[in-house]
Amino acid sequence: MAEKITPSVPHVELNNKTRIPQLGFGVFLVDPPEAQRVVTDALELGYRHIDTAAIYKNEEGVGRAIAASALPREDLFITTKLWNTDQGKDTTLPAFEASLDRLGLDYVDLYLVHWPAPQRDTYVESYRVLEGILDSGRARAIGVSNFLIPHLERLLAETGVVPAVNQIELHPYYQRRDLVEFGRSRGIHTEAWGPLSQGKSALLEDPMITAIAAKHGKTPAQVVLRWHIQRGIIVFPKTTSRARAAENFDLFDFELTPDEQAAITNLERDLRLGADPLEVN
Numbered sequence: 494m495a496e497k498i499t500p501s502v503p504h505v506e507l508n509n510k511t512r513i514p515q516l517g518f519g520v521f522l523v524d525p526p527e528a529q530r531v532v533t534d535a536l537e538l539g540y541r542h543i544d545t546a547a548i549y550k551n552e553e554g555v556g557r558a559i560a561a562s563a564l565p566r567e568d569l570f571i572t573t574k575l576w577n578t579d580q581g582k583d584t585t586l587p588a589f590e591a592s593l594d595r596l597g598l599d600y601v602d603l604y605l606v607h608w609p610a611p612q613r614d615t616y617v618e619s620y621r622v623l624e625g626i627l628d629s630g631r632a633r634a635i636g637v638s639n640f641l642i643p644h645l646e647r648l649l650a651e652t653g654v655v656p657a658v659n660q661i662e663l664h665p666y667y668q669r670r671d672l673v674e675f676g677r678s679r680g681i682h683t684e685a686w687g688p689l690s691q692g693k694s695a696l697l698e699d700p701m702i703t704a705i706a707a708k709h710g711k712t713p714a715q716v717v718l719r720w721h722i723q724r725g726i727i728v729f730p731k732t733t734s735r736a737r738a739a740e741n742f743d744l745f746d747f748e749l750t751p752d753e754q755a756a757i758t759n760l761e762r763d764l765r766l767g768a769d770p771l772e773v774n
């Protein structure tokens with residue numbers, strides 16, 4: 494497939510006015526030795542938003558790709574995340590600084606508490622450290638991931654900065670409408686992880702998706718990503734294939750009709766494929 498550079502990725506304004514490209518590139522399960530090549534491909538294709546995490550063990554490769562790209566830092570949007578075992582009032586800051594070191598950056602654009610890990614009961618104190626990091630300018634925005642409504646409610650009650658995002662498992666088979674709506678009503682933007690259902694379901698072979706794809710001359714993955722985009726969700730599909738990275742970036746020359754959007758929304762099956770946030774500790 495011919496590669497096409499699409500410059501016009503829409504941006505979303507987060508609750509502190511930071512702007513984030515609505516389409517990015519995720520690197521979960523990208524092997525550390527491969528990360529530099531994979532992220533270099535993504536940057537060459539036009540992606541400017543990269544989503545990593547300390548636990549992915551590939552921040553160094555991401556950092557090398559950023560350095561080698563010679564792109565102006567302000568053109569990039571880099572997210573990383575605090576791992577569960579680093580939560581705590583004394584351990585969060587060193588973990589953040591180690592991530593910055595591995596990335597070779599002075600600041601990240603978004604820093605997230607990766608899981609609420611409720612049995613640890615340290616997400617509130619950890620998030621307070623993130624507030625200090627935000628104050629220091631070493632993160633342009635802060636937020637959370639895999640938080641459920643009670644965790645968000647507690648954070649809103651006990652801390653001062655409304656999370657800019659909540660990054661959650663989200664795809665047509667698992668839409669989390671209450672959680673997305675709760676976020677929307679509080680200024681917390683939803684980011685989708687597993688937007689393509691991680692290849693763990695038959696989503697990309699779903700007859701509804703394949704029929705809509707055929708109508709538009711697009712692939713099932715493009716249709717699913719476009720559905721997220723038109724709902725205002727931030728996505729960063731992962732692939733180690735340059736051709737699929739190009740495919741996933743090519744979303745802005747077609748539009749799903751309201752009926753097509755609704756038909757995909759009707760595919761909801763409450764099918765969680767990843768871990769239960771109450772059980773990851």
Ligand code: NDP
Binds near residue numbers: 734
């Ligand atoms: P995705 O839904 O992005 O799916 C990735 C899978 O789909 C891979 O197996 C990939 O295979 C395949 N794929 C990618 N593009 C295509 C395509 N065009 N056609 C067919 N198959 C395709 O799942 P992820 O879990 O990777 O989620 C995206 C990102 O979200 C992660 O990389 C990470 O940054 C973040 N994330 C965050 C979590 C959290 O707890 N906060 C948890 C999980 C993910 P291949 O590589 O072979 O192309």
